Amino acid sequence: MDKQLHLSYGTIARSELSEQELRLESEALEAARKAYAPYSNFHVGAAVLLENGQIVSGSNQENAAYPSGLCAERTTLFYAGAQYPEVAPLALALVAINQAGRVPLITPCGACRQVMLETAMRFRPYKVLLMGPEETLLIEDCRLLLPFAFDGSDL
Ligand code: THU
Secondary structure, eight states, X not given: OOOOOOOOOEEEEGGGOOHHHHHHHHHHHHHHXXXXXXXXOOEEEEEEEETTSOEEEEEOBOOSSGXXXXXXXXXXXXXXXXXXXXXXXXXXXXXXXXXTEEOSOOOOOHHHHHHHHHHHHHSOOOEEEEXXXXXXXXXXXXXXXXXXXXXXXXO
8 A cells, every 4th residue: 555644633631622612612512402312312512613703503303214313513514504604614513412421522423524524615624623521632624534525526
């Protein structure tokens, strides 16, 4: 193999989070508490900081016909796109709560990564904060989460 892909990311301790990052976390947590997740009992919340200063949040919405449900990230990005079609996201924070409480941290599913990537292509790359109670994983460019992605230029 002569080629490699490189993913750079950082870890941030709780004590190092900025006020804005803490605000995003609390909006994401509030959203997670509003999740409709009766099947998995896994409550996910996302919060997106937009360039106009607005924070848009959302949660996973499940359905008895399982594939009809939607993850928190896509709920939130689609809602942001529907409400503020011309405004770029600057950062997306993600948190999760299960029956035992706050989950250390989760990473987005493949379908959400695809939507996150297209949102970046539409505007510009933005930050992803995968937030646990103790540690946050920071990815500066959300596109890094989906190497070899399919995008509009392939059509
Ligand atoms: N889920 C999310 O909302 N975001 C993720 O990144 C991973 C999974 C949701 C989907 C489903 O409602 C539940 O978590 C269990 O998979």
